[in-house]
Amino acid sequence: MQPEPLYMQQALDLAARAVGLSEPNPRVGCVIVSADGRQVLGAGHTQRAGEAHAEVMALRDAAARGLSVEGATAWVTLEPCSHHGRTGPCCDALIAARIGKVVAAVADPNPQVAGQGLARLRAAGIEVATGPLARESRELNIGFFSRMVRGTPWLRMKVAASLDGKTALENGVSQWITSEAARADGHAWRARAGAVLTGIGTVLEDDPRLDVRHEDTPRQPFVVIVDSRLETPPSARILMDGRPTLVYAATPDGARQAALERRGATVIQLPGPGGKVDLAAMLRDLGQRGVNELHVEAGHKLNGSLLREGLVDELLVYLAPKLVGLGQGMANVGPLTELAQATALDFLSCERVGPDLRLLARVRGRDPF
Ligand SMILES: NC(=O)C1=CN([C@@H]2O[C@H](COP(=O)(O)OP(=O)(O)OC[C@H]3O[C@@H](n4cnc5c(N)ncnc54)[C@H](OP(=O)(O)O)[C@@H]3O)[C@@H](O)[C@H]2O)C=CC1
């Protein structure tokens, strides 16, 4: 017989298949197992927003195989929902199917519904437990937890640099520092985000696309440009392929706004100090728009502002085995006068990607919620 926590691991593996698919909904997996713990009766994961959740997919899977789930145990990586969103409550579906027990990795972080699903199941006479692989489930849904708990996305800053930490040469030349393998890997991280954000400096220098094209993806993240004076050229490549694009600005300019809107962009005025965009307000706005994970690919100026304002949660750094000497750093955070002022990070992982290294580091104190 399979040790029971392995069923939660199976559910978690399924949940990982919803990455890049279920946004803005969480990534959830469900495995329904016979009461004696011997047979998987059905399994599934969250589909696109507005389509079936994991529990319903698992119930459908069992039904398609002609198997009854009466008295069975549902292993699910997040508390089943009890509210009517775009789909019916998963609790009702589990109750109607006469499930005997529900084990949820973690409670729903949404303060408006937390615990209600489990309470509803208990009230229907279903045995309920929580806990296995709670940390892993939260990590997989770090953006959803961030948005539910803080109202803002989980901000991951991606940087491609030389071994001596330079992101562009002194003369501005920056493409390409890292290998094709590292760039393709970066696209997988773009794909899991709800939005990719950059600054006007990068738009003007690189004319980037910031899409996902080295990876299969069920949907493209939308693009966000921080552009105080609306200097994004209407001919910018970002605007060419019809992806939803948000441009945050600080100084109204009717003619430039109209030109960008004609290209399909949405312009949002959020003035902050010094005539620049209010970055904290922008993150709140992106949270309200359903962005769970925000992938930042910007130059050292915007990176510096985001770090100085304490808005960065995680750094995804690709290091190429080359030294370039003088050039732009990763983030203009200084000048610091004491080392105690430095942003403290904890390394989470270090992987080889082709000839390069990929480091994942978390700003200290930004533990999962
Ligand atoms: N290797 C890598 O990983 C990457 C390298 N790059 C390179 O970086 C270079 C561009 O760097 P950079 O000019 O710093 O570009 P950024 O992408 O950082 O854009 C900077 C601009 O953002 C605008 N901005 C608006 N609001 C704010 C705010 N609150 N705080 C800070 N900035 C704000 C500013 O324009 P305004 O004055 O209008 O307010 C500023 O000039 C290019 O050479 C590019 O190739 C870029 C991305 C990734």
Ligand SMILES: Nc1c(N[C@@H]2O[C@H](COP(=O)(O)O)[C@@H](O)[C@H]2O)[nH]c(=O)[nH]c1=O
């Ligand atoms: N130079 C550099 C990167 N730079 C980032 O990639 C952007 C271009 O994206 P796209 O137009 O979609 O190909 C560019 O504007 C900058 O944000 N990325 C990397 O993985 N490695 C690199 O060496």
